[in-house]
Amino acid sequence: MSRFLHWLIVGLVTMNAWLFGIQGAIADSLDGVDLFSEAPIVDVRVSLGNRTNDLIFEPSDFTFVAGKRYRLILKNPSAVKHYFTSKDFADSIWTQKVEAGKVEVKGAIHEVELKPQAVAEWVFVPIKPGSYELHCSIPGHAQAGMVGRLQVVSSAKSSSNG
Template sequence: MKAFILQLLLLLCLGLIGATPAMAANLSGDLLKQPATKITVSLGNTANELKFEPNHLELKAGKRYQLHLTNPSQLKHYFTAKDFADDIWTQKVEAGKVEIKGAIHELELKPDGEAEWVFVPLKSGNYSLRCSIPGHTEAGMTGEIVVSN
């Protein structure tokens, strides 16, 4: 009976995050042994322009990525894509000498800051990206993340 309850809870949890049992098996198996595809995104630039470079990302569900975020500007910026973050499995975020595991919804990068976000998109969709600092989104610091099957 305990085994049945545990299986039921696992299936309910997987349903809540949008993963299938097959995806969960891949996450714990061979997928984590595969090298992550590295993508670099700059939050702003040295001219302090309010934009993401690039501002359009195309990803595949079930594939492992290493998102290298940099902030070369003199202003702090946020990488905010809450709906996207809800539909991915985060392996880790590394910044400086800190490694963070678990659900991540937003990253703040201070001037000259860098972070690595390793994750696997779990389902397809179109997601908006923005810097949530007042005035930055309105000035054009937006983007799109597209995840396909």
């Protein structure tokens, strides 16, 4: 092996070790997030459209408690595709994963598209209390009524709404 190649490999190995060191440090600082991902989970279901192809979310109003972990089960029983879009809501939550079929997507998600008959699960923990608008971003759908509201309340105010 040439001397250059040798040092190149040593360099790459060192760089990898350094990068993994950084990852480890980030993982350590996310211990709070590990607590989230172990928390009991609350299932919430939402239908995007329905069998008669009405342009609605069913239900259309949701209340989440900050700090609780939710599994939002999205289903599209209609014949057309729909979106579950709420950018401000997505920015105010910590997404653990979105799961569809045999695929899990981790990290921040801003909207989910569901083709006809599709099902997806969005696992997240709401962080920031607020009221966020929800809509389907297919042209014309929101105007026809495919809108909703996602509310995040702080845990202190939610004792009656478990």
